[in-house]
């Protein structure tokens with residue numbers, strides 16, 4: 080048997096406790112699989128005295144994660160505190176500088192500082208692994224880097240924030256408003272301490288930025304993501320989309336186009352019969368398309384103690400087996416700075432509007448769409464008691480620019496009884 084692999088774990092919250100628990104409960108299995116004994120030398124968190132429901136006896140305590148990261152008896156520094164900067168980044172940098180391998184679940188840090196950290200790790204010859212950072216328990220990093228290494232990746236998309244998917248699917252099943260279900264999710268502890276990270280799409284965009292880099296050999300470009308959260312998704316849209324055969328999802332899409340790298344995280348409609356359309360509750364799904372493999376769909380728990388710790392353990396086991404390799408699948412120095420696509424790939428759009436109910440109103444809308452070059456694919460007007468008429472339109476594929484021109488022109492028609500809602504329909 081090889082030397083023991085000695086771990087230092089900073090962060091003993093949901094994920095950290097899960098990792099300690101698996102290391103304690105599955106010690107024999109992990110040794111059988113890796114050929115090494117995995118031991119914990121030291122741990123760190125904010126409050127030393129807190130009962131965490133798992134024994135920490137036999138592990139040294141460090142108040143300062145940076146000190147923990149540099150300890151002589153630590154081979155692998157496991158960062159599970161979170162936060163894009165602060166102690167997480169400082170301690171990971173310290174660990175790399177001290178020649179320690181690093182495992183982290185911190186998507187925010189990688190999305191914003193991934194390139195610099197990867198360059199530092201590769202210069203020092205240590206591993207920097209982060210399977211848990213994207214889609215929790217789903218082994219999506221490994222799938223992209225290893226299982227699909229022979230493919231040119233054409234598109235990666237998915238639902239990567241369980242809280243948002245919970246909110247959207249609960250709105251549909253309960254018929255309640257966004258505000259009601261947001262409060263419910265918050266009460267159940269499903270949201271991040273700063274809920275804007277979830278509902279603003281930021282957490283999911285961090286994950287998308289990481290996947291883009293691996294898929295397309297580009298430097299992580301979080302700021303290049305066109306980002307929109309779910310705060311403006313209304314129960315009316317969820318109902319209307321369902322009526323037209325769609326579900327609304329916070330969907331991340333990254334693809335390399337002739338116009339540059341297109342990265343989007345926004346509420347989109349997907350067919351209700353598609354795997355993404357059928358994804359319920361807090362589950363995540365990542366869809367990867369490669370030139371040789373075609374399309375593969377990965378589905379599973381994107382968060383929670385067990386699933387996230389499972390992914391952290393996968394990285395620790397790989398390090399124990401001697402697996403190294405570049406951080407984003409190819410040397411960081413060879414990652415290209417991506418050109419950001421200036422426009423979105425053409426798509427069909429869903430439009431919901433309320434029209435003044437008088438002769439010729441619908442004709443004016445149809446004319447405006449036609450003049451902007453936007454063709455109507457399907458249309459539905461509902462029975463109504465109120466003075467305005469609810470109208471749904473699904474367009475043929477069009478550009479966002481043409482649609483925006485039509486929406487601008489609609490303003491001047493005098494037949495709108497409120498601002499129209501436009502949502503992209505993603506081809507899945």
Ligand SMILES: NC(=O)C1=CN([C@@H]2O[C@H](COP(=O)(O)OP(=O)(O)OC[C@H]3O[C@@H](n4cnc5c(N)ncnc54)[C@H](OP(=O)(O)O)[C@@H]3O)[C@@H](O)[C@H]2O)C=CC1
Nearest residue numbers: 090091092093094124125126159160161166184185382383
């Ligand atoms: N929870 C999940 O399902 C998932 C989480 N992740 C990522 O995993 C990481 C950890 O998340 P999670 O376990 O949920 O977070 P928690 O908030 O549950 O735990 C954070 C831990 O870090 C400790 N900590 C915070 N600041 C410091 C500090 N300055 N010094 C030492 N310790 C500190 C806290 O100490 P104390 O307990 O004393 O307050 C706590 O133990 C994050 O990067 C998160 O984004 C990724 C995927 C899923």
Ligand SMILES: N[C@@H](CCO)C(=O)O
Nearest residue numbers: 239240241242381382
């Ligand atoms: N807030 C995240 C946790 C996992 O990253 C989610 O809801 O998916």
